Amino acid sequence: MPNMVISLLPFLLVALTGVSGQFKCPQGTGYFPDLEQCDLYYECSKGNYEEKLCPDGLVFDDSDPNHERCDIPANVECGDRTALQEAKPSKGCPRANGYYRHEDPEICDKFFNCVDGTPVELPCPPEMGFSLRKVHAQVKQCTTRKFSNATSQPTFRDAKTTLMVKVKLPHSFKQN
Numbered sequence: 001m002p003n004m005v006i007s008l009l010p011f012l013l014v015a016l017t018g019v020s021g022q023f024k025c026p027q028g029t030g031y032f033p034d035l036e037q038c039d040l041y042y043e044c045s046k047g048n049y050e051e052k053l054c055p056d057g058l059v060f061d062d063s064d065p066n067h068e069r070c071d072i073p074a075n076v077e078c079g080d081r082t083a084l085q086e087a088k089p090s091k092g093c094p095r096a097n098g099y100y101r102h103e104d105p106e107i108c109d110k111f112f113n114c115v116d117g118t119p120v121e122l123p124c125p126p127e128m129g130f131s132l133r134k135v136h137a138q139v140k141q142c143t144t145r146k147f148s149n150a151t152s153q154p155t156f157r158d159a160k161t162t163l164m165v166k167v168k169l170p171h172s173f174k175q176n
Helices: 002-020 137-144
Strands: 030-033 040-045 048-053 069-071 098-101 110-115 118-123
Touching: none
Parallel strands: none
Antiparallel strands: 030 040, 040 048, 098 110, 110 118
């Protein structure tokens, strides 16, 4: 009998660890972030929760627990929630949704807006180059690249102030 208890002990520890690691809803209803994964969140109602996942390339905006909102990473502060779902890349899109630098490393004045894996090439405003510093820090080296529509070297600004990406891409949605 003691040998049977010892042999079951590892299974009991695994089961208890799984239970203790489960999400617990705060009081009330709303949408709450996962503690580790920025695109994972929970819808809570009456103490019960449903696990939800933002579309690939978007992350959960936890600024208001009353609203279910996924947005581009440049518009959301994930903090320590650095994990993301596995990417679903397609031609021109490292992830299914979001803003990405042009495929040609020589081009700085155009970028791709990917929506559900479909890339749309867009121009930057005149004399500006693409920069999403929070997402692509290496883009600051863009001053030696080509600018097809610029008469002088472009300026670079953070994504939250740059005209080309000031229009946010929020995804407010209801999943079935």
